[in-house]
Amino acid sequence: MSLTKEYKAEVITQFGASEKNTGKSEVQVALYTRRISDLTGHLQLHPKDKHSRRGLLMLVAKRKKMLNYLKNVDINRYRKVIAELDLRK
Numbered sequence: 564m565s566l567t568k569e570y571k572a573e574v575i576t577q578f579g580a581s582e583k584n585t586g587k588s589e590v591q592v593a594l595y596t597r598r599i600s601d602l603t604g605h606l607q608l609h610p611k612d613k614h615s616r617r618g619l620l621m622l623v624a625k626r627k628k629m630l631n632y633l634k635n636v637d638i639n640r641y642r643k644v645i646a647e648l649d650l651r652k
Contacts, residue, residue: 566597578644588633589644595626596648 571594575582578589602619606612630650634641645651 566594566601570597578647588629588636589640592626592629592633592644593648595622595629596650598622599626 572582574593574597575585575590578593579585579587584590599619599622602615602622605615606619609615630641630644633644
């Protein structure tokens with residue numbers, strides 16, 4: 564399932580400073596997280612879908628790289644994103 568325009572706009576206004584700030588790391592991590600959760604649900608229904616599994620692994624790697632970048636640049640923003648998206652326990 565793809566992301567809708569409404570959901571993307573909501574995430575951009577929540578994590579970005581304005582509607583136009585789509586390149587902010589927090590926005591990208593939030594969008595990756597939503598896509599990962601959608602793909603995880605798809606793979607639970609279709610366990611033999613290897614192509615989607617590869618896409619999921621690539622998205623997880625992208626999100627991990629983005630979070631590492633954010634942690635190295637500004638630890639407070641990193642902690643805020645982790646808390647809002649409930650990624651780490």
